[in-house]
Amino acid sequence: MxxxxxxxxxxxxxxxxxxxxxxxxxxxxxxxxxxxxxxxxxxxxxxxxxxxxxAMELPDPVLPGTSMRDDMVVLLEALRRRGLANRSSAFLHNVQAQMKSSPKLWAAYHATVVEPRRLLGLELLRRGQRDGELRTDVDVTLMNDLFVGPMLLRAVLRPDADLPEGLAEQIVDTLLEGLRPATP
CATH class of the missing domain: 1.10.10.60 (Homeodomain-like)
Structure with a gap:
């Protein structure tokens, strides 16, 4: 029903x-x-x-749980695929544009779809800090924005930008170079 x-x-x-x-x-x-x-x-x-x-969204990805890096790559890859789906579907793009004109509807969508994914990213980064994969002196909220930002920029704000295979890995690995703890 x-x-x-x-x-x-x-x-x-x-x-x-x-x-x-x-x-x-x-x-x-x-x-x-x-x-x-x-x-x-x-x-x-x-x-x-x-x-x-x-229901129109792609299903949330299953995280491998092997490392914070691998899980972040899977999360960003899902975001890349959502971006590709929205670009290829005028229908999805139109519905999302209409939703944004309704503050109550957009807030509800944000609370039930966007926010849970953001919280998952924050938890992955906290786990990365606990497990020694990330520096502990950087705020996880800022780190999450740094990981997700480039993909969102390309997927949402720059429809002319490429969303190539391997972009998730490139973003994660580039950021991890600066966020890894220094080795003695």
Whole structure:
């Protein structure tokens, strides 16, 4: 049932219906369910839209857990692939642009999709500090921005920039050269 509701919203979006024009009633008609069925799962359309966006996202990567470096490469590679998917899909790009015009919807998406990924990156970096893979005198929030920033810049702000295979490794290895503890 939940899947048919999410697919109903996706169908409306693919037909070009703006987010602002999608009502719970319209979703119910498209999905072939009653409004009460939708409201039992989602308190409002913003929460439903967040789940729709989550369903459109590539699945979160499985981290190898072999080292902080390897895990960071996997995280950045997932970000690179998301960037490629958004570039190749005018539909995804359009939906994300519409979401940004709704502060409540964007905040909900940020809290349920973006923030958990950021927190995972911070935990990986803290683990790297504990395990001696990273300097301990650098703030992990700044380090996370340094790792993620170049990929986000290329994926989101510079659609003309390449997102080649191996970019994740190049970013991580370049940064690790400066963030590794000095060896005596």
């Amino acid at each position: 939940e899947r048919s509701i999410i697919e109903g919203v996706m169908q409306l979006l693919e037909e070009g219906v703006p987010l602002a024009d999608i009502s719970i009633e319209r979703v119910a008609r498209t999905a072939g369910v009653g409004k009460a069925t939708i409201y039992r799962r989602w308190p409002g359309k913003e929460e439903l839209f967040v789940d729709v966006m989550r």
